[in-house]
Amino acid sequence: MSVLVYTENWDGKFKKLSFELVSYANKISEMLNTTTIALSMGNVDDDELTKLANYGATKIVSVKDEKLNNLDNQLYASVIAQVAEKENSSVVVFSNNNVGKALAPRLSVKLKAGLASAITKLPINIAPFTVYKKVFSGNGFTNVVIKTEKKILTLSQNSYEIIETGGTADIENFSADLGMTAGTEVTDVNKQTGKIILTDAEIVVSGGRGMKSGEQWGPIEELAELFGAATACTRPVSDEGWRPHEEHTGQTGKIIAPNLYFACGISGAIQHLAGVSSSKVIVAINKDNEAPIFEAADYGIIGDVHKVLPDMIEAIKELKSQ
Amino acid sequence: MKIAICLGSVPDTTTKVKFTNNNTEFDTTGVQWVINPWDELSLTRALELKEDTSAGIEKVSVINVGERGTEPTIRKALAIGADDAIRIDAIPKDAYFIAAQIAEVIKKEGFDIVLCGIESSDYNGASVGGMLAEFLNFPSVSAVSKLEIENGKVKFNRDIDGGKEIVISQIPVVAIVQKGISKEPRIPSMRGIMMARKKPLNVVPAIETDALTEFVSFEMPTSKGKCKLVDSENVKELVELLHNEAKVI
Numbered sequence: 397m398s399v400l401v402y403t404e405n406w407d408g409k410f411k412k413l414s415f416e417l418v419s420y421a422n423k424i425s426e427m428l429n430t431t432t433i434a435l436s437m438g439n440v441d442d443d444e445l446t447k448l449a450n451y452g453a454t455k456i457v458s459v460k461d462e463k464l465n466n467l468d469n470q471l472y473a474s475v476i477a478q479v480a481e482k483e484n485s486s487v488v489v490f491s492n493n494n495v496g497k498a499l500a501p502r503l504s505v506k507l508k509a510g511l512a513s514a515i516t517k518l519p520i521n522i523a524p525f526t527v528y529k530k531v532f533s534g535n536g537f538t539n540v541v542i543k544t545e546k547k548i549l550t551l552s553q554n555s556y557e558i559i560e561t562g563g564t565a566d567i568e569n570f571s572a573d574l575g576m577t578a579g580t581e582v583t584d585v586n587k588q589t590g591k592i593i594l595t596d597a598e599i600v601v602s603g604g605r606g607m608k609s610g611e612q613w614g615p616i617e618e619l620a621e622l623f624g625a626a627t628a629c630t631r632p633v634s635d636e637g638w639r640p641h642e643e644h645t646g647q648t649g650k651i652i653a654p655n656l657y658f659a660c661g662i663s664g665a666i667q668h669l670a671g672v673s674s675s676k677v678i679v680a681i682n683k684d685n686e687a688p689i690f691e692a693a694d695y696g697i698i699g700d701v702h703k704v705l706p707d708m709i710e711a712i713k714e715l716k717s718q
Numbered sequence: 719m720k721i722a723i724c725l726g727s728v729p730d731t732t733t734k735v736k737f738t739n740n741n742t743e744f745d746t747t748g749v750q751w752v753i754n755p756w757d758e759l760s761l762t763r764a765l766e767l768k769e770d771t772s773a774g775i776e777k778v779s780v781i782n783v784g785e786r787g788t789e790p791t792i793r794k795a796l797a798i799g800a801d802d803a804i805r806i807d808a809i810p811k812d813a814y815f816i817a818a819q820i821a822e823v824i825k826k827e828g829f830d831i832v833l834c835g836i837e838s839s840d841y842n843g844a845s846v847g848g849m850l851a852e853f854l855n856f857p858s859v860s861a862v863s864k865l866e867i868e869n870g871k872v873k874f875n876r877d878i879d880g881g882k883e884i885v886i887s888q889i890p891v892v893a894i895v896q897k898g899i900s901k902e903p904r905i906p907s908m909r910g911i912m913m914a915r916k917k918p919l920n921v922v923p924a925i926e927t928d929a930l931t932e933f934v935s936f937e938m939p940t941s942k943g944k945c946k947l948v949d950s951e952n953v954k955e956l957v958e959l960l961h962n963e964a965k966v967i
Contacts, residue, residue, distance in 0.1 A: 406880065467878075469848065469858045492844075493879045497836075498860035498894070501848025504814065510930030511813065513844050526934070531841050532744075535735035537937045544930050579857025580887040587881035595879060599967070623967065641863075641898055642877075647731060647839060648755050648897050656966040667731055673939075677964045679956070680945070690945045695959060699950025707953035712967070715957055 398433045398455075399425045400485035402476060403448065404495055405440050412596065413491050413553055415451050420518070420556040421489045422452030424549075427522055433457060433483050434565075437464050437475065442567055449565035451558065456567045457483070461574055467495065468578035473502035475572040480507060482570075485546070492550035493595060500550050509546035516555035516653070516674065533647045533670030552674065553595055554653045594643065597626035600654045602645060602672070604630040606661020606682060606701055610638030615705035616660060622712050628652070630668050646671035661701040664689025681705070719773075719867070719889065721764045722829040723800065724820055724846060725780040726754035726838045727791035737936040744840070744936065751791050755903070756835025758798075760893075762900040763865055764833060765799045773867040777801050779829070783810045783819045789919065796914035797906030803917070808924035811932075813841075817849035818927040824854060830889040831872060836861065836896040841933075847894035856890050863898030 401421035403414035418434055425432045434453035436445055438460065445456050457479050463471065476499065480488055488503060490496030492514045504511040512527045519527050525542045527549065594600065601620040607613060613627075620627045627643060634644040645652055647670035657675035661682060662668060669692050672678065680693035681704050690696050697704050729735070730750040738745035753761070761780065768775040780795045782788050783806045792803045804827075806819045824832060832854075834847030851858035863882075864875035874885045874893065887893075906914070948956040960967045 404879075411879075469851070469860065470856075473852065494861040494877055495879065497844050498848060498858065501813070501817075501845035502852040502858065504845065504930070505817070505849045505852035508930070511843075511845055511849075512931060514842060531933075531936070532729075532733075532735045533731075533839055533842060534939065535733075536737065536744075537939060538933045539935045539937075541932045541934050542930065543932060579891065580859055580885050582883050582885050584884040585878075585881060586883070587878075593880040644897065656960070656964075677960070677966050679960070690947075691941070693945045694964065695956055696945045696947050697950050697953065697956060698947065704950055704953055708957065711954040711957040714954075715961055715967070 397428070397430045398483045398485045399428065399430060399487045399489065400433050400435055400480050400483055401453070401489045402496070402499070403434050403436050404491065405436065405438060408440050409444060410440070410447060413493065414448070415558045416556050417489055417491055417551060418448050418451035418453050419559040420551050422561065423518055424487055424489070425452070427519065428486065430486070431455070433485070435459070435476065435479050437472065445567050446565065449563050450560050452561045452563060453565050454563060456565050457570050458567060459570050459572050461572070463574045463578065466578070466582040467498070468580045469498045469502055471574065471576055471578045473499050473506060474576055475574070476503055477506040478572050479570060487547045487549065490548070490550045492552045496550045500548050504548050507546050508544060509548050510542035510544040511548040512540045512542055513550040514552050515549050516552045530674070534673040535670070552653055554598065554655065555674070592624060592626040594626040594628055594645070594650055595652055597654050599623045599625035599656045600628050600652060601625050601658040601660065602628035602630070602662060603633060603660045604662030605632050607633070612702065613639070615702070615709065618709055619658065619705060619712070622709065622716070630662055659689050659693065660705060662689055663687045664692055719775050719830040720777045720779065720828065721767070721775055721831045721833065722824060723757060723761045723764055723778065723780045723795070724832065724834040724850070725757045725782045725792065725795055726835065727751045727782065727784055727788040728754045728838055728840045731755070731839060737938070741936050742934070751788070753791055753795060754835050754838050756837070756895060758903040759897070759900045760833035760835060760895050761795055761798055761800060762904045765904065766900060767867060779803065779827070781820050781823055782806070783808055783816045785809060792919055793914050794906060796917045796919065797910040798904045799910060801917065803919045805919060805921050806924050807921050811929035813843045813845040813849055814931070815927055815929040817846050817853055819924055820850055821853035822925050823922065832856070832890070832892045834892065834894050836894055847892055851892035854890070854892065856892050857887050858892040858894060859885050859887055860894035862893045862895045865893060865895070865899060
């Protein structure tokens with residue numbers, strides 16, 4: 397038996413979420429009294445692979461092949477299934493990001509393993525295997541029982557702490573059967589550079605219609621820059637074209653869970669809250685004291701964002717200089 | 719080419735969510751049912767492609783797994799412009815069950831492009847599309863924000879975590895689509911509503927299959943502690959609270 401964790405790298409370096417996933421998987425291994433095996437696909441060198449041991453992986457399976465340079469969901473799922481079967485994995489853990497969401501359902505069918513997605517906590521019970529998760533876009537929670545012998549989980553980003561265990565691991569280079577022809581081909585990649593990725597960010601500064609116009613986004617960008625934070629916006633803002641669609645956060649946009657979320661000039665419509673309610677701390681700045689955002693916020697200031705934000709920037713600069 | 723849209727009937731996004739039967743079921747009392755927002759965008763894109771004759775789309779069908787109660791939602795899709803609909807007569811138990819049912823219909827009917835919304839706004843499983851592709855042994859492309867047809871192949875913009883990719887897929891293919899696929903969902907016209915009454919809505923029996931997961935109980939979100947308000951003249955205090963109390967900066 398084992399718990400298998402699917403790690404992700406970016407140009408050969410593991411993403412932070414991979415360490416979070418290994419830490420999470422390792423905790424499940426402890427609950428099941430088994431071991432954690434990390435799977436790495438693509439070109440990652442041994443020095444980098446070894447890092448996974450530091451979070452509890454006792455074995456690292458590395459699959460390197462030119463055919464894996466592009467993400468073809470069908471081919472990737474077939475390789476993961478081969479590894480899961482070889483390692484007799486009873487639980488497979490993915491991130492609940494775009495990649496995890498693309499692969500986990502395919503693997504579920506391949507292994508006939510029940511899937512519970514967007515998990516934020518450890519399973520609450522092992523027999524029956526029960527996990528707690530959000531439903532109705534955060535307007536409810538459920539306990540889901542996975543009834544099959546094999547289970548698949550996708551873990552929401554920033555929802556589990558990274559725990560260093562300082563262990564060691566063996567690296568196994570696995571030659572997977574890659575006989576299948578990929579049905580898809582990537583012809584162009586446009587990587588976002590020099591900007592913090594919204595779904596990865598620990599701090600997010602977000603603006604709503606209360607910012608008045610796209611030209612008045614300066615204070616939001618400045619505040620974000622001070623923290624190395626990502627910027628986000630509400631749906632009306634992206635629909636108006638004040639900000640790019642990639643920044644739209646909410647039920648039909650991106651779902652995020654940063655440690656700190658600044659909602660500036662955001663009223664807090666139910667659809668927006670669905671995308672941000674998992675943030676650990678929410679700070680709301682709004683001139684309307686009856687705005688629903690104050691129901692969801694931990695801290696709030698009732699006032700004009702264009703007056704409050706410059707003061708906030710000053711205060712943060714002062715704090716940083718101490 | 720034929721396009722299938724997997725259509726979910728979900729509570730309107732402004733629904734006040736409540737649970738019943740000792741918190742084991744969603745309380746459907748007074749709920750307004752709508753087309754799942756991403757499915758509605760997919761349908762809109764499929765119709766745009768059908769109208770663009772160079773794309774060579776002959777037919778756009780919608781497929782739903784549900785009991786009779788989902789028919790008004792299906793009729794709305796027909797009113798928006800889908801050519802026909804198939805309802806698989808079953809209570810959707812979980813994503814695996816739904817995907818298995820839809821796969822059966824697609825195998826029989828033969829579709830070239832299958833569009834699924836990235837998730838349903840009720841159970842948020844985000845899994846039917848990928849499962850369906852695996853049942854069918856089709857390639858799948860997920861997080862699709864743009865879809866075009868070029869030389870008999872399908873060209874997608876796909877979001878990756880931290881960028882975008884252009885992906886070309888052979889057909890048949892399952893596309894799992896998100897925002898951006900079409901600008902705004904279409905609204906049915908009066909004429910569309912009249913025509914929808916005459917369009918075929920075929921009901922087929924469900925196949926025997928297991929659900930792999932079960933929602934055993936539900937809970938309402940616990941409301942947060944009271945929001946701590948800081949005076950707008952004293953922003954510094956808020957920064958100190960974030961630093962010393964919340965310890966997030």
